[in-house]
Structures are given as structure tokens and as C-alpha cells.
Amino acid sequence: MQIEKTRDDPNASQPDRIRAALLEDIEAGALMPGDPVDEKLLADRFGVSRTPVREALLTLSAQHLVRIVPRSGIHVHAPExxxxxxxxxxxxxxxxxxxxxxxxxxxxxxxxxxxxxxxxxxxxxxxxxxxxxxxxxxxxxxxxxxxxxxxxxxxxxxxxxxxxxxxxxxxxxxxxxxxxxxxxxxxxxxxxxxxxxxxxxxxxxxxxxxxxxxxxxxxxxxxxxxx
The missing domain is CATH 1.20.120.530 (GntR ligand-binding domain-like)
Known part of the structure; x- marks a missing residue:
């Protein structure tokens, strides 16, 4: 599966590996629609600064998988x-x-x-x-x-x-x-x-x-x- 290949690829960038891990969480149901996504917790989880986490989340937002609302937070996208x-x-x-x-x-x-x-x-x-x-x-x-x-x-x-x-x-x-x-x-x-x-x-x-x-x-x- 492409998600797994990206996550395990030593040549993949930090944002790509984080994105792949989050995609896996969404697919497996570890992250459900409407669940909050905390940048700091993700940075701690992957042992990185917030910058690559932010890049990964922006990509997921463009794919309509997370929703970023200024001053309201980040959540897994919950479609109407x-x-x-x-x-x-x-x-x-x-x-x-x-x-x-x-x-x-x-x-x-x-x-x-x-x-x-x-x-x-x-x-x-x-x-x-x-x-x-x-x-x-x-x-x-x-x-x-x-x-x-x-x-x-x-x-x-x-x-x-x-x-x-x-x-x-x-x-x-x-x-x-x-x-x-x-x-x-x-x-x-x-x-x-x-x-x-x-x-x-x-x-x-x-x-x-x-x-x-x-x-x-x-x-x-x-x-x-x-x-």
C-alpha cells in the first residue's frame, strides 16, 4: 500500500512520513471524523518541530481529510x-x-x-x-x-x-x-x-x-x- 511505503521510506521527508502516518490513522479509524488534531502532540509523537507537522496538515487539508479553522483548531474532516x-x-x-x-x-x-x-x-x-x-x-x-x-x-x-x-x-x-x-x-x-x-x-x-x-x-x- 502506498501509505505504508511512504511511512517506511527512509528517503521520505518528515512531512510526508507524518502525513502517511495520519492517513493510516484515518483509514484504520484511530482518527475519526470530527476528532481534534493537536499540532503539539503530533510534534511530540514524531519527535519533530511543529513545522513539518504543519506542512503535513496543510496537505491533508488540501485533500479534504482535515479541516483547519483559524482560532477554532484542527479537526478530522466530517463530511455533511x-x-x-x-x-x-x-x-x-x-x-x-x-x-x-x-x-x-x-x-x-x-x-x-x-x-x-x-x-x-x-x-x-x-x-x-x-x-x-x-x-x-x-x-x-x-x-x-x-x-x-x-x-x-x-x-x-x-x-x-x-x-x-x-x-x-x-x-x-x-x-x-x-x-x-x-x-x-x-x-x-x-x-x-x-x-x-x-x-x-x-x-x-x-x-x-x-x-x-x-x-x-x-x-x-x-x-x-x-x-
């Missing part, structure tokens, strides 16, 4: 509902492009790897193994990104997925969501293996849209009196 919808719409289209390109470009070895990780997500979902599912799901999507052969699209997808990290965790916490997500993966893989580019794109778009519906259900459940 309209922004969430917009990001999901963009992600569904971009992930659809990835799936379409995979159906057109993946070689036999890449297709075999994709099948393997799809089966791994299904097996973990059936056992209710959340950690196993997360690992297999990451590998499944990485296989798609490598197989599509378009680094520009992949960069945009990964940025959106990072901005949606907390949202995606909430959706996966819902009962039955791991199984339905694994089933979505199977539909995508079947289309890729059949070299059906349009069906692969549609299956992936439906996979992302399903997450949006699941999140809407999560938000509306208290108002509707559901348990």
Missing part, C-alpha cells in the same frame, strides 16, 4: 450528507471504470488472483470474521486496481475511499453486510472473467450504490423505530 452523496456518486462511477478496464485488460494470472481474493472475502463473510474480511477485501480491491492498468483513475478512487473510510466502516458493521458485499464481489468477478466490460462496470456501480442504501438505512433506523 450532501458531500457524502457526492463522493459516493463519484466513487461508483470511478470504480465502475476500474471494473470495466479489468474486464478488458486483466491477464490470466491477474484474473486468477482476483478469483482467489473474492473467494477469501466470501469465506471470511460466512464465518463472520471481520478482520479476515477486511484483509481479503483490501487485497481484492488492490487486485482490481493493479489489473485495470490506469494509475490516474486508481489514484482518484483511493483518495475517495480514504475520505469515506469512516462511512465504509459503519456500513460494514451492519448485520449481513459482509455477506452481501461478498456477493457483490462475485458478480463483479463473474463479469470480469467473462470479459463483459459493461456488466462488470454495472456490477461494481451497484456494489457502491448498495453501500449508500445501507448507510441511509443506518441513518433512518432510529427515526423509523427499527431496531
Amino acid at each position: 450528507a450532501a458531500e457524502l452523496v457526492g463522493m459516493l456518486e463519484a466513487l461508483s462511477e470511478l470504480e465502475g471504470v476500474v471494473a470495466r478496464l479489468c474486464a478488458q485488460r486483466m491477464d490470466p494470472a491477474q484474473r486468477e488472483g482476483l478469483e482467489h481474493w473474492c473467494a477469501a472475502t466470501r469465506a471470511s463473510a460466512r464465518k463472520g470474521d471481520r478482520a479476515g474480511f477486511e484483509a481479503a477485501n483490501q487485497a481484492f480491491h488492490t487486485a482490481l486496481y493493479e489489473g485495470c492498468g490506469n494509475s490516474v483513475v486508481v489514484e482518484q478512487v483511493q483518495q475517495l475511499r480514504l475520505r469515506l473510510a469512516a462511512f465504509r466502516r459503519k456500513v460494514r458493521d451492519q448485520p449481513g453486510r459482509l455477506l452481501s458485499s461478498a456477493a457483490d464481489h462475485e458478480a463483479v468477478v463473474a463479469a470480469v472473467l467473462a470479459s463483459d466490460a459493461e456488466r462488470a462496470a454495472q456490477a461494481m456501480r451497484e456494489h457502491i450504490v448498495a453501500k449508500g442504501r445501507a448507510f441511509a438505512d443506518l441513518l433512518l433506523a432510529p427515526a423509523g423505530g427499527r431496531r
